[in-house]
Amino acid sequence: MNQEFVIATRESRLALWQAEHVQALLQTRGLDVRLLGMTTRGDQILDRTLSKVGGKGLFVKELETALEDGRAQLAVHSLKDVPMELPAGFVLAAVLEREDPRDALVSPNYESLAALPLGACVGTSSLRRVTQLKNMRPDLRIEPVRGNLDTRLRKLDDGQYDAIVLAAAGLKRLRLDGRIRQYFGVDEMIPCTGQGALGIEIRAGQAPLAEHLAALAHRPTWLAAAAERAVSRELGGSCSMPLAAHAVWEADGRLRLSAALGHPTQPERALLRTEATVAATDLAQAEALGVAAASALREHGAAEYLKDA
Numbered sequence: 001m002n003q004e005f006v007i008a009t010r011e012s013r014l015a016l017w018q019a020e021h022v023q024a025l026l027q028t029r030g031l032d033v034r035l036l037g038m039t040t041r042g043d044q045i046l047d048r049t050l051s052k053v054g055g056k057g058l059f060v061k062e063l064e065t066a067l068e069d070g071r072a073q074l075a076v077h078s079l080k081d082v083p084m085e086l087p088a089g090f091v092l093a094a095v096l097e098r099e100d101p102r103d104a105l106v107s108p109n110y111e112s113l114a115a116l117p118l119g120a121c122v123g124t125s126s127l128r129r130v131t132q133l134k135n136m137r138p139d140l141r142i143e144p145v146r147g148n149l150d151t152r153l154r155k156l157d158d159g160q161y162d163a164i165v166l167a168a169a170g171l172k173r174l175r176l177d178g179r180i181r182q183y184f185g186v187d188e189m190i191p192c193t194g195q196g197a198l199g200i201e202i203r204a205g206q207a208p209l210a211e212h213l214a215a216l217a218h219r220p221t222w223l224a225a226a227a228e229r230a231v232s233r234e235l236g237g238s239c240s241m242p243l244a245a246h247a248v249w250e251a252d253g254r255l256r257l258s259a260a261l262g263h264p265t266q267p268e269r270a271l272l273r274t275e276a277t278v279a280a281t282d283l284a285q286a287e288a289l290g291v292a293a294a295s296a297l298r299e300h301g302a303a304e305y306l307k308d309a
């Protein structure tokens, strides 16, 4: 009898889709894999903006506890919800191929951001989206919206907002992308670090499992995400930081990283931006690209922006 592996997962439809996706990939490698559904503090606290209650780590802590207790061996996360530094004893065993990294506008009545009337109400709780929206459309009224994708869409349909902004990846995975009215270009609204990618976390030193997971990894996504995550880590990576960072592979095989930092409490202030390209062939080079982008943002005044974060 094979050893059975257990995947700890949140129970939103998107989290379950992601965990089942990894389960199916491991099953094709001949492994027995079962899911363990869990509710995290991030799922329970729905009335406050995450940056105010302790940040993205709230989505992963309970899952890490299950790994520690041995109730599960791996946790599947949206990479963008994974803190920049994992607690001691945990490692990111693989980053899987990225789904569409773009942000998308969903609206019952308006076909694009430009079509929204003056002063329209847009729902998003992401400071990164708030600052980029306010830079494009200072007139918009931006209101928080929390909860899983179905909850957010229901609040939109209830008429609480004229539009909401969501990651295209989640909508596509749940086949809800028919609701998208506009895709933002990745230079127009720079995505969050790791957006659209999945990260698999395990305890350090799990050799046979780590090898199976390494075989699932998508190296181009992993290097791109490593560059993106390095920018955030260098700048102190917290949820109260309106940071966008996105890396793409150019046709010539080089990695191009764009990053933007907004002001945490004055979202209409101009974004600080940087862009750089390198020939990266390993994780260290990709991370160095991110570190350089963070330095460039500091030269543009990041410290002054971040003192209010």
Ligand SMILES: NCc1[nH]cc(CCC(=O)O)c1CC(=O)O
Residues within 6 Å of the ligand: 078, 079, 080, 081, 165, 166, 167, 169, 170, 194, 195, 196, 197, 198
């Ligand atoms: N912050 C919550 C979250 N985490 C991952 C996704 C979507 C999937 C992804 O980007 O990988 C979402 C929803 C959203 O931002 O719209």
